Amino acid sequence: MPTLTIDNRKIDVPAGTKVIAAAERLGIMIPRFCYHPALGSVGACRVCAVAFTDGPVKGVQMSCMIDAQEGMVVSTTDAEAVDFRRHVIEFLMLNHPHDCPVCDEGGHCLLQDHTVSGGHGLRRYRGLKRTHHNQDLGPLVQHEMNRCIQCYRCSRYYQEYTGYRDLGVMGIGSRVYFGRSRSGALESPFSGNLTDICPTGVYTDKPSRYFGRRWDYQRQASLCIHCSLGCNTVASARYRQVVRHEARPNLAVNGYFICDRGRYAYPYASAVDRPRQARLEGTPAAMGDVLAAARSAIERTTGQYGPGSVAVAASSRSSLETLAMVGRACGEHGWTGPAVAATPRQASNLAAAVGGLIPALAVSLADVSAAADVLVIGADPINEAPMLALSLRQVWRQGGRVTVVDPRGVQLPFRFDHWAVHPSHLGAVLQAMIEQIGGRITAPAADATPPGATEAFPVATLARRLNGSPRPVIVCGTDIVTSRDIRLAADLARALSRTHIKVGLFYTLVGANAFAAALTAEPLLSLSQVLEHIEAGQVRALVAVESDLWRGFPDRTRLQSALKRLDHLVVLDDLDSPLNHGAGQFLPTQPIYESGGHWINQEGRLQAADAVMAPGDSIAAAGDGDHPPRAFDRRVPGDDPLPAWRAVASLARSLSADPVQQLNAAMAAFHPAVAMPAADAAADRIDLAASSFSPGTVSEGLSPPEIDTPADAITLLLVDWTFGTESLSAMSPVLQALSASPVARMHPDTIAGAGLAANLPVRVTARRGELQLPLQADPTMARGVLVVPRHHLLNWQELGDTRLSLESSRVAPLDP
Structure with missing residues (x-):
């Protein structure tokens, strides 16, 4: 490891470390525009100049282009280097429009910071500025090319790092242009990172335009809950409305970036139709009254039919706190569940x-x-x-x-x-x-x-x-x-x-x-088995905790039939759903932005999300687009929602019990591999090897047999898409604009063998029902397979529980 001296401070760094990165380890921030840890060095902006006063390199050099070497002596405050940087920044500002007061990047702009810190405070240039026409890059990213300083970060990230080619650099000299050959939505599902990686205001976040500046927002560390990877984010809110997501660097998880689904899926939390009022038999009521009615219904059911007559359905999108409380309630009261998967196959997998x-x-x-x-x-x-x-x-x-x-x-x-x-x-x-x-x-x-x-x-x-x-x-x-x-x-x-x-x-x-849902109960239980108990009359009351059965269960006909058999249905959720309206007692809950909590990602990494805002109607919703009502009250409108774990605690215990004590006890007893609380929860993985968890344990009879597919059968696969299938992100208007219309896909040979024609509508008939949608040929997929997305515009639940049942599905052309 070479040892070098930077501003009279010695440091040892691994071989190959750039001087700019070595200085950062000492807390010395050398100005940079083109350099980024994920992209490496390119030496385009020339603003990271430092003076090498002794050692193997001498003179003013770019710190992002020089590897740290033994005996180097570096000065970031050398007069020649400082003057060099000041002039470079002045040259970069010659054609800049100086529109900071109206630029959405204001307040978190590297160009602003380095212009001020570099000593360039007076505009001497009086000539005409170079101007460009902006492009429409789709619903996610706003383009303002006149602010560009030619750092090349955008093209390097977009083309080299993510691999998409529809945005890049064009032109030469002073006419360099970063954009597309023509206006149009960006193709990359990682395009939103352009707003984070651009050091100026060329690419800004379009959905959050005109909401406020960085200093106007409440900002907290959060997590993406739209797949199992647990990418780290920063959530920003204003006036009780989530308005922006940014990537939060975590080198072990998502690095410096997030996908567009995780960046723009937040509108569900502030949606106007989000349920915020408790309801009793479909009528708005006070939260306390609905809680009391739900507890009374559960007590009557257990008193008449036994504790096992009450079942609980949980969700893999819930926080660890909620899952722990649900597990504790089921264990102590003898309730059936919790069911943490929709089907036997999901539970087994x-x-x-x-x-x-x-x-x-x-x-x-x-x-x-x-x-x-x-x-x-x-x-x-x-x-x-x-x-x-x-x-x-x-x-x-x-x-x-x-x-x-x-x-x-x-x-x-x-x-x-x-x-x-x-x-x-x-x-x-x-x-x-x-x-x-x-x-x-x-x-x-x-x-x-x-x-x-x-x-x-x-x-x-x-x-x-x-x-x-x-x-x-x-x-x-x-x-x-x-x-x-x-x-x-x-x-x-x-x-x-x-x-x-x-x-x-x-x-x-x-x-x-x-991952946490798998630890909630042993053996694991699926909703299919709960429905069997309902159909047999063994379960008479169902508590659905943030489990949207209507969207997630793949057999809607069976679900509706089973729900009609129940004596009581209690629903706790923060999403609007037909299930809520059919519940005897509905209790609104808080999303991640209001409750915070812990999640365990797919590798077993425990991570925390902080609450970013208090519950309540947003100002925009309260005022219906105008000034909010001028009514003075001690309560915030729409503040009924509770953290789901607190609502479960209230259902399982009397009001005199302390919910926080219940939570602490539930978290302590959740699972031997999960040590709570943790000082640095993101640093360690869950160690299942040291716990009592039995690999692959599911309820008896839930492991489905492996079924051989007949040679002439067509196997139906219900699959996810980047946009349009995940339940929370499917509610985002900007992601809906990017979501393609649902289509079925088959190999051309399979299409021909079934007597069908590509690019025409077909009828897909399965166990319970049928779908009608266009058919596309895909020569890159396997033969004998029909792929259908779980699209929010498609009632795929009408097909029944066919996902990977490996049984024949009938596909026929529509009648003329």
Whole structure:
């Protein structure tokens, strides 16, 4: 490690560290525009000049372009360097419009900061300024090209880091232009990061325009809850309305960036139709009255039919506090549940993933980025966990290789190997690789066709490559695969770990807090089993805690029939749903921005989110777009919602009990692997190896048998898209504008074999009902598979519980 001196202070840094980064470790912030830790150095802005007074380098040099070397002596305050930086900033400001008072970047603009700190305070230039025409870049990013200082951050991030080509640099000299060849929405699902990475106001956040300046906002550290990755964010609110999300750097999780789904999904929390009033039999009522009525209904049910006659449905989007309180209430009162998954397959898959993930194999997104070879099994990163796709691109950029084994037409922003394997054959591919690895592949093996597969895949070649890789990582989805596939992915990682120092296992789960939900109860329970108890008359009351059964359960006909059999339905939620209106007692709850809480991401990392605002109607909603009512009251309108854990505590205990004490007791008893409270909760992973959790444990009879698909059958897969399928983000108007219309996809050979025609509407008939939607041909997907998105505009729940049942689905053209 070289030792150098910066401003008379010595520091040791790893070899290859740039001088600008070494200074930052000492708390010395050298001005920069083009340099960014995630993008590296390019030397375009010339504002990071420092003086090298002794050592192997001499004179004024750019600190972002020079590696730290032994014996270097650096001065950031040298008169020549300071004067150099002052003149560079003045040159950059020659054509700047000086529109800080109306610029949305004002208050968090590097150009503002460096102009002032660099000593340039007077405008001497009186000539005509260069001007550009701005472009319409879609609903997310506002373009103001006249503010550009040609740092090249945007094009380097957009093209090199994320891999999309529709935005870049054009022109030459003083006419350099950063934008698209023509106006239009940006194609990248990571385009919102342009607003964070731009050091001036060229790219600003369009949905939050005119809401306020940085100093006007309440800002707190938060988390993205729109997939299982747990990316870190900063949430900003004003007048009890969430108005902006920004990426919060966490080098172990999301690095410096977030996806557009996580950045722009927040409007649900401040929606005008968000339920904020408690209701009793559909009529608005005081929160205390509704709580008392709900407790009374539960007590009558347990008194007449026993404690097991009350069931609880929980949600993987709820906080750890809520899940802990739900688990404690069920355990102490003998209620059935909590059910934390919709179907037996989901419960089985969740248990298999969490049970098979040991600390020795668990890896973060940063670890995935550093891998040399990655095998992705049954996962579609860009649609299911977008930031995983960005990590996989960094593998490719560093010379690594990514192989995706999935039946869907997976698209990623880099070159990768795609094996379009039928879902029923994923396990065979994994088993063949384990056998190859187990035999240590002492001699070149011939490629083989997995049993039942219709075409050969180079299994042996891939096994040899993974076995010879210094850092292999296995990524496995939990949505379209089976629990056997999930366990085989863990077995493959363990087989590799016998001869490798670094091997990673990375599962993508369904739900932001799915990991914690898996720890809530043992054995795991699915809503399908609860419905069986309702249909048998064993469960007479259901408490749904932030579990939107209407949107999430894949058999709406069965759900509606079962709900009609109940004596009592109690719903706690912060989302509007037909389920709420059918409840006898409805209790509004607080979203993450009002309650805060803890979440455990898919690698078992415990993280905290702070409350950013108090509950209550936003000023915009209270005034209906005008000035709010001039009424003076001690209460804030719409402040009825409670944290979900507090509402559960009130249902489970008398009002005299202290809810905070109940929460502390529930958190302490939640699970042996979860130590609460933690001083630095984001620093450690949950250690299931030291706990009593049994890998893959589900309720008896919930593990569905593996079913072979007939050769002429069509397997229906219900899948997620980046935009339009996740329940919270689907409520965002700007993301709705980016969401494509729902379509079904099949391989051209499958379309021809079924007597259909591409680009025409078709009728999909399954167990319970049918859908009508356009059909598209996708030659990159597996044969014998029909892919349909769980789109918010599509009543996919009418099909019934068909997801990966591996049974035949009928597809026919619409009648003329």
